[in-house]
Amino acid sequence: MSSGAAARAGPRPSEDDPDVPTAPVIRSDVPGSFARAVFHERHPELVRRVLDALPYGPGARRAIERLLTESTGGVLEPLGADAHDREQWLAWGDGLWGRPWGEAPFLWAESWFYRRLLDATGYFRPGAWQGIDPFGPFKAAELAGAAVDDELAALDGLAGLPGGQRARALLSSALWGNRADLGFGITAGAPGGAVTELVADDGDVLRAELERTRGGRICLIADNAGRELLPDLVLVDHLLADGTAARVDLYVKPQPFFVSDATTADLLAALTRLRTARSEQAAAIGGRLWRAMNDGKLGVRTHPFFCAPLPYHDMPDDLRAEFAGAAMTILKGDLNYRRLVGDRLWPATTAFDDATGHFPSPVTALRTLKSEVVVGLAPATAARLDATGPAWRTSGEHALVQVALHRGATGR
Numbered sequence: 001m002s003s004g005a006a007a008r009a010g011p012r013p014s015e016d017d018p019d020v021p022t023a024p025v026i027r028s029d030v031p032g033s034f035a036r037a038v039f040h041e042r043h044p045e046l047v048r049r050v051l052d053a054l055p056y057g058p059g060a061r062r063a064i065e066r067l068l069t070e071s072t073g074g075v076l077e078p079l080g081a082d083a084h085d086r087e088q089w090l091a092w093g094d095g096l097w098g099r100p101w102g103e104a105p106f107l108w109a110e111s112w113f114y115r116r117l118l119d120a121t122g123y124f125r126p127g128a129w130q131g132i133d134p135f136g137p138f139k140a141a142e143l144a145g146a147a148v149d150d151e152l153a154a155l156d157g158l159a160g161l162p163g164g165q166r167a168r169a170l171l172s173s174a175l176w177g178n179r180a181d182l183g184f185g186i187t188a189g190a191p192g193g194a195v196t197e198l199v200a201d202d203g204d205v206l207r208a209e210l211e212r213t214r215g216g217r218i219c220l221i222a223d224n225a226g227r228e229l230l231p232d233l234v235l236v237d238h239l240l241a242d243g244t245a246a247r248v249d250l251y252v253k254p255q256p257f258f259v260s261d262a263t264t265a266d267l268l269a270a271l272t273r274l275r276t277a278r279s280e281q282a283a284a285i286g287g288r289l290w291r292a293m294n295d296g297k298l299g300v301r302t303h304p305f306f307c308a309p310l311p312y313h314d315m316p317d318d319l320r321a322e323f324a325g326a327a328m329t330i331l332k333g334d335l336n337y338r339r340l341v342g343d344r345l346w347p348a349t350t351a352f353d354d355a356t357g358h359f360p361s362p363v364t365a366l367r368t369l370k371s372e373v374v375v376g377l378a379p380a381t382a383a384r385l386d387a388t389g390p391a392w393r394t395s396g397e398h399a400l401v402q403v404a405l406h407r408g409a410t411g412r
């Protein structure tokens with residue numbers, strides 16, 4: 001795709017691009033839809049938990065309650081004149097201001113909800129609450145939990161496995177770590193229940209490609225903190241330690257987002273958890289990652305676009321340039337998947353290659369299915385899953401590993 005298209009700042013430029021296949025954009029005003037339930041069931045519970053977890057004063061509490069009311073029945077109002085990102089959001093929301101929340105694309109409206117929630121808590125305002133993560137208590141409790149001790153202890157058992165088997169196990173734990181999403185847990189129950197199946201598995205393609213490009217640069221776009229980020233970091237350590245990658249760039253969010261998304265502060269907390277773990281292997285991995293950051297083999301990066309309400313199709317040129325030339329970019333989780341393929345009601349058999357052809361490097365999606373969007377399924381798989389009803393798309397019990405090498409486009 002052209003870099004000119006990528007640089008456009010409007011809310012949904014991909015809709016106008018004749019090169020991009022389209023399907024209906026998901027909105028939250030459809031009765032009975034998953035997206036509507038997120039606004040009308042998940043967010044009220046999330047807000048209740050945030051208000052229980054932190055002693056916000058009356059002003060912040062009122063602002064948070066107001067946001068909840070507004071987001072389920074009000075219209076989209078731009079940020080105040082003093083907001084640091086007012087102009088950016090005005091552009092991202094061009095054509096949406098003044099319209100009901102439910103008429104905005106689901107991805108847009110959810111991203112806006114999290115931006116506004118930070119506002120309501122005083123996250124951006126000079127004062128005592130500036131920079132305080134409203135989801136911090138949940139993230140800290142998860143990281144301190146006994147389940148993490150067990151997961152880290154299991155690393156000692158992996159150390160003796162033959163290389164290939166170990167690599168497969170680490171990839172699998174990074175994949176299923178995506179179930180540990182605190183927002184998802186609000187309505188889906190605690191993570192860790194029955195796992196069913198991989199609905200698409202390009203694991204062999206990924207391993208072969210990483211072997212072929214051994215010693216290249218790998219980008220990993222992280223998703224959730226805590227129980228997802230830990231296995232991601234273990235995978236990063238493996239990629240660096242066995243020479244699969246000479247360098248890894250790890251992308252985190254610039255601010256709290258979608259409840260448990262990882263920020264730099266969450267990365268530091270996870271690193272500390274590794275370094276101070278009783279498990280010898282975990283502590284060694286934490287030490288290696290720390291040194292890799294010191295010597296530049298592990299880069300930690302972020303960009304405002306990671307909290308933008310737009311698909312990756314519309315990423316700005318400076319971010320596009322960072323991914324260009326990477327041997328592989330691994331995207332973790334459901335939200336990254338929605339942004340990678342476009343948050344649309346695609347036929348499930350749409351080719352993953354086509355839906356991701358805009359991305360500037362080969363891509364791998366490691367994702368458990370927690371929203372309606374999915375592409376790249378074999379017709380028989382899609383038909384079999386559909387015959388079970390619609391829940392397979394959102395239950396978190398299915399996962400996928402999908403790879404697009406884009407050789408034709410990049411000449412690799």
Ligand SMILES: O=P(O)(O)OC[C@@]1(O)O[C@H](CO)[C@@H](O)[C@@H]1O
Nearest residue numbers: 181183184333334335336370371
């Ligand atoms: O990106 P993640 O953490 O895997 O999932 C994010 C998520 O919980 O948020 C959305 C609903 O709020 C869903 O798309 C998805 O289930």
